[in-house]
Amino acid sequence: MPQTPLSRTRIRLAWAIALVVDAIQIPAEATGPVGWFLGAGLDLITMAVMCALLGFHWAFLPSFLTEWIPYLNLAPLWTLAVVLATRGRGEAGLPKPPELT
Incomplete structure (x- = not known):
């Protein structure tokens, strides 16, 4: 099933969110149960x-x-999930319309 193309803004926002969430969760894991509950939420x-x-x-x-x-x-x-979810779904992946001469 072909997926709909995504705007560059949506892709960039998804990347930014994924990077920030991973950057918060990786060090938070070291804090023990508090970090786990923070990560779960x-x-x-x-x-x-x-x-x-x-x-x-x-x-x-x-x-x-x-x-x-x-x-x-x-x-x-x-971050890995966003890479897989956005792969090939950007506006650049759309075929260009034929040029008129």
């Missing part, structure tokens, strides 16, 4: 925002679920 919000920005993508589901496992959060999984 942040994951719920991130999943909702990513689905609103990019639409549902299967890459978000493993990122969401594995973030709930302690110490598996040390990988930038939201």
Whole structure:
């Protein structure tokens, strides 16, 4: 099923959010249970925002679920999910209309 193209603004915003969330969650994991609860809440919000920005993508589901496992959060999984969800969906991926001569 072909996916709809995304604007550059949506893609950039999704990338920025994923990078910020991963940058917060990786060091927060070292704080123990407090960091885990912070990460769990942040994951719920991130999943909702990513689905609103990019639409549902299967890459978000493993990122969401594995973030709930302690110490598996040390990988930038939201960033990887955004890479997979936005791959080939930008406006640049659209065929150009024929030029009139």
